[in-house]
Amino acid sequence: MIFDAIIIGGSYAGLAASLQLARARRSILVVDAGIRRNRFAHSSHGFLTQDGESPEAIAATARRQLMAYKTVCWLDGTAEAAEAVGGDFQVQVNDGSVHRARRLVLATGVRDILPDIPGLRERWGTSIFHCPYCHGYEINEGEIGVLATSPLSLHQALLLPDWGRVTFFLNGVFTPDADQSAQLRDRGVTVVTDAVTAVEGERATVRTQNGRLFPLDGLFTAPRIEMASSIAHQLGCAFEDGPFGAFIRTDGFKETSVAGVFACGDAARAAGSVSMAVGDGAFAGTATHQSIVFRKL
Incomplete structure (x- = not known):
């Protein structure tokens, strides 16, 4: 099966991007390693309707709502490799499985270096x-x-x-x-x-x-940051230097320097929060959908 999009990273940005694509009735696969950047915090603040809620609960509710859409598949695992193959993209997961899609959305997040x-x-x-x-x-x-x-x-x-x-x-x-x-x-x-x-x-x-x-x-x-995944480097995505470390460069529609590869969330911003990640992901999801509809790679 060739998915319309594979979303690598199932935290807030990845979930938001996935939701937009699911609501467009597109077939998607979410590959998630289950390691959120804010997993150490007991509560999350500043996100409308969820102020004071635990990060784990916010993510769990979002995943439950996303999985109500029948075109969504979810895989708990780590995306280890990705490459362009014949106009599509191929992703290898740590369980040995290989998956293919027309578009990729990188919501891979960052690690804090204290x-x-x-x-x-x-x-x-x-x-x-x-x-x-x-x-x-x-x-x-x-x-x-x-x-x-x-x-x-x-x-x-x-x-x-x-x-x-x-x-x-x-x-x-x-x-x-x-x-x-x-x-x-x-x-x-x-x-x-x-x-x-x-x-x-x-x-x-x-x-x-x-x-x-x-x-x-x-x-x-203010810790330094580093990419939590090497996927963007493997694909040849350009990076931009931020005040705390490099992040994936995207254009005004969240597309990276590699056509068909989009990026969102902390991996594609100089700074972030749950609210910013959700907004960034939602925009990346809609832009990914529109690129499928209006443009061939």
């Missing part, structure tokens, strides 16, 4: 975050830390005082210039130059090199 500081990874998504719009409100105007990972962390430090009292840990990453220091003072941000050696405690207590402790209600940092 600073190598003890205690950081264990608290990621529960008391250590990257998005203030997703998690800032729940800190209830308490004590907030920002752990610098690059000079761009200044943006986080200047933004977060709207959610609480901010301490900015430079951690040897950069030194603010006079203008930046003035901006931080104007926003009431406390700057700490000591190196951070660990994150401890029930929530996020930062320990610095000289033994100082900073109890926090939440710590924000």
Whole structure:
């Protein structure tokens, strides 16, 4: 069987893209490894009608609704290889199966690469975050830390005082210039130059090199990202450098540099959230459908 489209990745962007194609009565296969980027978080915020719901519940409801459409097939597995074959695309899955489609939608997501500081990874998504719009409100105007990972962390430090009292840990990453220091003072941000050696405690207590402790209600940092899948590289898709790492380059209709291959979600954006991923996926799904109708590869 040749599907109209194979969607690689069944998280929020992939589900949204799939839904548009399913509602167009197109035959689709969703290949999903089951590893969502926000799997560590207990709740998701900022998504209309789902504010405060668990990420797992949102994804489960979306999958259940998608599977009500009779043209949808779902495969739990990892897409290991993909290539163009005779005007179509062929995808090999880790169970050994091979599938073919007229179009591909890459919703493969990214991995967060955190600073190598003890205690950081264990608290990621529960008391250590990257998005203030997703998690800032729940800190209830308490004590907030920002752990610098690059000079761009200044943006986080200047933004977060709207959610609480901010301490900015430079951690040897950069030194603010006079203008930046003035901006931080104007926003009431406390700057700490000591190196951070660990994150401890029930929530996020930062320990610095000289033994100082900073109890926090939440710590924000901006990790580097890398592709969660090599599929886009295998297909020869062009990439674009973002502030935190490279992402798949797409045009105004979410098509990659490879004709017939579309991309959406965190793998195809400089930054994202559940809301952005859903909108991005919905657009990619409609664009994929219209390319099938109006254009032959």
